[in-house]
Amino acid sequence: MANPHTADRDRVPLGQKAAYGSGTLTLNLLPAALGVFAAFLIIEFGMDPLLAGLLGAIPRLLDAITDPIMGFITDNTKSRWGRRRPYIFIGAILSGVIFALLWQLDTGNSQTYNFWYFLILSLMFTLGNTMYATPLVGLGYELTSDYNERTHLMAFSQFVGQFAWMFVPWLWVLVANENWFDSAAEGVRELAIYVAIACTTLGLLPAIFCRGIDSSHIENRKEISFKEMANNFIEVFRGIGQAFRNIPFVRLCAATFLIFNGFQMVASFAFFIILYHMFGGDYGAAGNWPAWFGTISAVVTAFLVIPIVSWMADRWGKRNAFIISTCLSIVGYLLKWWGFNPENPWMIFMPIPLISFGIGGLFTLMMSMTADVCDLDELRNGMPRKEGTFGAIYWLMVKLGQALAIFLGGLVLKLVGFDGSVQIQATDTMTQLRLADMFIPAATAAMAIIVMLGYNITEKRAREIKAQLVERRGEL
Structure with a gap:
């Protein structure tokens, strides 16, 4: 539209x-x-x-x-x-x-x-x-x-x-x-x-x-004081309960948890694969290649991926932009098998543009969609608006995903037989590590797409919600 x-x-x-x-x-x-x-x-x-x-x-x-x-x-x-x-x-x-x-x-x-x-x-x-x-x-x-x-706004801030x-x-x-x-x-x-x-x-x-918005007209705010501490704790849990009854928000949290968990679980693997698979465990030969890998990923995300994701969201809606960008990232993850090439180190940059659509699209779109979800919450539950509560819960899911990913990443390293005390890793170990580096984030991204297929706040629905809120508040 x-x-x-x-x-x-x-x-x-x-x-x-x-x-x-x-x-x-x-x-x-x-x-x-x-x-x-x-x-x-x-x-x-x-x-x-x-x-x-x-x-x-x-x-x-x-x-x-x-x-x-x-x-x-x-x-x-x-x-x-x-x-x-x-x-x-x-x-x-x-x-x-x-x-x-x-x-x-x-x-x-x-x-x-x-x-x-x-x-x-x-x-x-x-x-x-x-x-x-x-x-x-x-x-x-x-x-x-x-x-x-x-x-x-979110695209610019993520840039x-x-x-x-x-x-x-x-x-x-x-x-x-x-x-x-x-x-x-x-x-x-x-x-x-x-x-x-x-x-x-x-x-x-x-x-x-x-x-921010003019908060002087926001109704039903609770008193923040030591005297009201017990009641405030009850309200905190009430707000959390309302957030988790908001199904579109739950879908956003679940999709973020899956994508970010998969991405973070293998985040350190690129360093190990570059060092041990491409350069035989020689730190001197590996040089600045790992640093350049991270920097080029950020440059591509900022100057290429985020503008494209923002354009897709305007043209086809946020959910569809998320699905497209996540599909592109899956292709990028699979291309890692050919990208980490000992005979041509420059190939490590080949999958970066597609991989970057995963995280670059994720936070640009999810933060924008969470703002839409806050409107839905106000429509259902009234004032005060709970942007802080929804933002806290959303980012808590990110942090929990990160913590779990660090543990699971270490577990994967142990299962494939990685030994940081030796310079030359076993061939089977590096093969299994490379397969994990490809398929783990690809699988979690695919699950996130399935979760988001049921997300139903389209642009039309979002504008309907906004119109109802404007009428309810008596705004022009």
């Missing part, structure tokens, strides 16, 4: 899109850098792998508790600066400062000291990042009420966010650069400060320049 003209009041100015995109860049950069630096807990700071695993898992458990609570708090906040922006401002500062402090470890400290230092600050960082991320996601859902403009993934692969190279740092430990400590400064600066921009 032809796209109706987007009203001027529903358009998000370029400056606000850029400011919101800087927030998305911060959301990507902090966990991506955290993932790179975390490897040096074992390599450089001598942390036992089991303890390092606990340091990654325990904060995720805290996330599971705090994300929905923060969603409820930001949905029901009353302030002269709106429901989201005060938390984004404070959360950006806390996230940056604590991230820098988190990595000021010393190799001379005992393992016990470093474990407790890192755990305590990790929990503090998780709280600060939740205070930032949950309101930011909610703010994005409410910046516009137009079906197509929501996709354009800006991809610059994090262009940069982060090179942290491996910078940390180990002997011309810059005397040791990898020093590199981690110093680079963490630079990352923190960048994230704090960029993270403040949405709080300063973005304008």
Whole structure:
């Protein structure tokens, strides 16, 4: 169908899109850098792998508790600066400062000291990042009420966010650069400060320049106070229950869980395949190929995939754009068998454009569709609008999928007989690892397509819901 003209009041100015995109860049950069630096807990700071695993898992458990609570708090906040922006401002500062402090470890400290230092600050960082991320996601859902403009906003923010993934692969190279740092430990400590400064600066921009909906007329908000804490906890669970009774939203969460879980499960396999299959375990020969693989993937996603996905969503609807982009990613995953070619390393870039449609299309479209789902929730359950709650639950599914993927990825490595202590891996091991690298994400993507076939908020339905809400609120 032809796209109706987007009203001027529903358009998000370029400056606000850029400011919101800087927030998305911060959301990507902090966990991506955290993932790179975390490897040096074992390599450089001598942390036992089991303890390092606990340091990654325990904060995720805290996330599971705090994300929905923060969603409820930001949905029901009353302030002269709106429901989201005060938390984004404070959360950006806390996230940056604590991230820098988190990595000021010393190799001379005992393992016990470093474990407790890192755990305590990790929990503090998780709280600060939740205070930032949950309101930011909610703010994005409410910046516009137009079906197509929501996709354009999310496409732009995901485009800006991809610059994090262009940069982060090179942290491996910078940390180990002997011309810059005397040791990898020093590199981690110093680079963490630079990352923190960048994230704090960029993270403040949405709080300063973005304008959410006028919250002064939002009804039925709960009082946020210690006196009402017991009632508030009941309301948190009530909101979670309403979200999971929203079938279109459940489909979005399930599809995201499947695609992101499959993608993350094999995310580290590319490094191992490049190193051991293509270069025989020779780090020197492998050089910067793994870093270039990550950077080129982000460049293709930003400059090619996201604009195409946005165009497809405008032309054929969001669900159809999701199905098409996911099908393209499946073809890309299967092409990896020929892409990782020891005789021609340049072939590793061949499947990237198709693979990038998976994650690039996923978050561009899913965040736009979640905003549509929030309209459906208001229609069914009334005020207050629950963008924060829906955003918290959605991203909680992403985090749980990531945690499960890390465990399952390690299990796959064990099952195929991978041995990180030897330079030359068995032929059968590498063959099985390459097959897993192809078929696991392809299979989870196919299941996600099946889940989304029943998603029924079309553009026509979304505009009908919006018209009913406008009439109910008495708006012009």
